[in-house]
Amino acid sequence: MTKRMGIAAAAFGAVLFAVASVANAADITGAGSTFVYPILSKWSADYNQQTGDKLNYQSIGSGGGIAQIKAATVDFGASDMPMKPEELKDLGMGQFPLVIGGVVPVVNIEGVKPGEIKFTGPILADIYLGKIVNWNDPAIAKLNPDLKLPDGKITVVHRSDGSGTTFNWVNYLSKVSDEWKGKVGEGTSVSWPAGVGGKGNEGVAAYVNRIANSIGYVEYAYVLQNKMTYGAVQNKAGKFVKPDNESFQAAAASADWTKAQDFYLVMTDAPGDKAYPVTATVFIIMYKQPKDAARSSAAFKFFKWSLEKGQKQATELDYVPLPDTLAKQIETYWSTEFKS
């Protein structure tokens, strides 16, 4: 009886294994950034229709994506935080940007409409440091003379999970505030001096929408989907810029990609006149000498297709396509760095 069951179980296992390996042979696998998940799934559906190749992407977070590609369990990792060129070299990997998005401050203050409130980098840093604690603070009032801001305690909302969104946000705060840089620093997860944490962009959006007089930061797409009250941020050139496709693309264009080795560049605080200061990129990380060359080249075919043909879908889903010059530079990078 037990013997027969054992045989049956073994047979069942063998069948499962066979099915799984057949399915795996053709599939491109990837893991990482949650930010890029909506566009990757849209692309993979369209790509599958046209070519029959499938993409299996798991949005487990940027840190998880880097860990997975290091362990070589996937064909590519996706991260909102670029890896350092030295580290890439040690591991025999390369990286390139895929799409652009922005991280946007959102508030919930009675009477304030989307785009009305203005921030500077240092003021955002002071709010997140817990130094500015009330909306009637003179620094905010001076910046927003036309707005009637309430006497209300500010509730700061941040991410509770590790996140590439957080990385770009605190990277910007570190660039504009020395105190932030010294006290908190940057990373996918930091020791927040103040506030409450929501899980995921949707968690932060939910908290900001529920808690009066709160401020949070989310990906641009969530601002549009949830019709949130976003703020304009002063950029490096001194202009107050609203987050939109145009200002994100201006940031990407003004960043100097040619000098960045392995595209190691965080676009925050970009110098352009119209550039939105907290613009972010998703990086794809792959092995230069992959174990499974066939699947890796299938992945390249997919990325080439998405750079050339997929940019319309990207705009539809509120992502920003890469500037043409950058796209060309990436294709050159592919041919020189990934020889296989």
Place this chain on the structure above:
Amino acid sequence: MAYNIIDVAQPARSDRAERPRLLSDAAGDRLFHVVVACAAYFVLLALGAAALSMAWGGKLAFQTFGWRFFYGTEWDPVARRFAAFVPIYGTLVTSLIAMIIAIPVSLGIAVFLTEVCPRWARGTVGTAIELLAGIPSIIYGMWGLFTFVPFMSAHVQPWMIDHLGPLPLIGALFDGAPMGIGMLTAGIILGIMVIPFITAVMRDVFSVVPPTLKESAYALGCTKWEVVKYIVVPYTRTAVLGGIFLGLGRALGETMAVTSVLGNARTPSLSLMEPGNPIAAAIANEFTDADSDPYLSSLIALGFVLFVVTFIALAAAKLMLQRIARQKGE
């Protein structure tokens, strides 16, 4: 005194006819013994293995931070310094609030169902409670965030902050801004979540209290409340505590519902109005993106700490039970 009655009611053992043991019977007995022993030891083995592997995974954290891991309040992934006091406090406080709410309410429901409720409604209400136990915790979390949090923030917390906040000593517990989320809100939702578990156990054990006992008490002129207090609860005390343990275990380990309404803040604060960060939620939130070895190890160490905290909480409850039993002179 209670046990005598039952013993008399059961048939004496010697009534049964003796029959010689067969050899195959003995073998069957031995096999049965082995099978049930395996089932029991498997639990022990799994428990021990889980504790050991978490302790092993958290070794780096315990070595690096020492005892400070238990009482420090910093949690800094950038500087890679971690300590677990804030999560431990959050877990204990929310579970305590939950139990303060859940135990009396569950007791009330169970007494109502077994003693007061008309017979036709028992099945319906009882099934409803069992169904409540099956609702996924994320549903409680969503309901908490979208319905209960705005209610707390608009009606309950402002009153507490204005009226209880200025009081000496306990005032510190009610200090802060009425955000709606926070330890109190999370504790209340946890309480609602564990009520079905405790109630289901209590109802089942209350309904097997021998009617002769209760009827004798009624015959002596006891009121319903006296019957519950002097007959039903003492008779079922061990099982009732078992039910409470079950609820407490669930409250200590709850993740999804709590993370939605507690606010996941790592800044230490005594106040029940402020957000906290219970152990289980911290692990769920941060595990996928823990990018350095001390970080990962600290999260696994947190798991071990939760294990220890649960063990201590259950052991303390058990000790309390023994003490009560001794005081009653049983």
